[in-house]
């Protein structure tokens with residue numbers, strides 16, 4: 203039986219829901235799906251790097267050997283062997299991380315939401331970098347904080363600004379490696395100063411590190427987690443080193459916090475899929491990432507260099523950009539009078555896309571900035587797209 207002409211519901215959304223907005227990036231991505239568009243807008247890892255066969259073999263093995271437990275409900279904190287593996291690999295520089303300090307989550311994005319849920323009240327002070335990861339601003343915004351933007355320069359976050367603005371903050375959200383959106387990396391001295399400042403002021407320091415392994419040369423800088431495991435909340439992700447579609451990340455922190463996050467996660471989704479956790483464990487347990495990550499680094503380093511070379515060739519004087527040492531993004535600062543939102547509208551007409559910088563600012567957006575991603579576009583198309591963008595910018599000078 204189906205009702206005839208039911209009265210349409212007049213939706214009364216919660217105040218929280220009323221202030222939700224779609225991410226600017228997701229909106230742009232809809233336009234950039236057209237194949238003729240050269241898109242530097244996405245934040246997607248390159249599918250060329252996905253170890254599809256390896257994953258397939260692991261799915262087959264897990265399902266044939268442990269199918270019943272892989273398809274059953276599992277514990278909220280996650281698959282124990284994977285947590286033990288991660289605890290072991292995070293225990294460096296004399297700091298020991300225990301499995302009970304790790305919560306597996308459905309992508310580190312879920313970790314951000316859970317952190318907001320357990321640490322942020324309406325009006326709570328939350329410190330973020332200027333600019334910061336849009337997805338984190340979105341995740342925390344649901345809990346209606348008051349964002350305080352911490353000053354940054356070409357080396358990233360300035361710890362003295364945390365000391366000046368941080369009194370009473372519920373958390374400091376930091377991206378020390380190849381930051382999204384700027385590509386900047388926080389130098390060692392600043393890491394130490396930031397950890398010390400937050401510890402002195404009693405501010406939980408969130409270290410979000412999805413790109414940390416993607417350094418083009420040398421080895422990643424030490425994690426802030428290991429400098430003060432009692433005060434740092436570390437967020438890791440398999441999205442950029444394996445594949446994002448499996449939605450697997452982890453939060454590491456003091457056990458008291460992790461238990462609270464676990465309660466929040468239980469309420470949200472009971473647990474992250476056992477099957478994917480078991481498959482990822484199967485893929486990585488014998489050191490696969492040690493061979494796989496260097497291939498991603500080499501691939502991204504080359505793509506990045508192609509874009510930097512094209513920018514030097516085609517961008518006019520007065521345009522500045524970052525030179526990342528890893529990760530997936532370059533940040534561009536245009537002359538002040540150019541609004542990157544308007545520029546995008548014109549660029550899309552010429553089949554080139556990027557992300558305007560404004561949505562990455564919690565306060566006082568700098569509208570003359572934009573983010574470029576170089577990882578999913580072929581070198582030829584990077585050249586073509588940057589050339590078009592350069593011509594467009596030149597026409598505004």
Ligand code: PMP
Pocket residue numbers: 245308309310311312335337377382410412438439440441446449450451
């Ligand atoms: N943090 C940062 C800085 C990111 O760039 C992203 C993905 N774009 C995430 C967290 C979320 O990653 P995931 O949920 O795929 O682990």
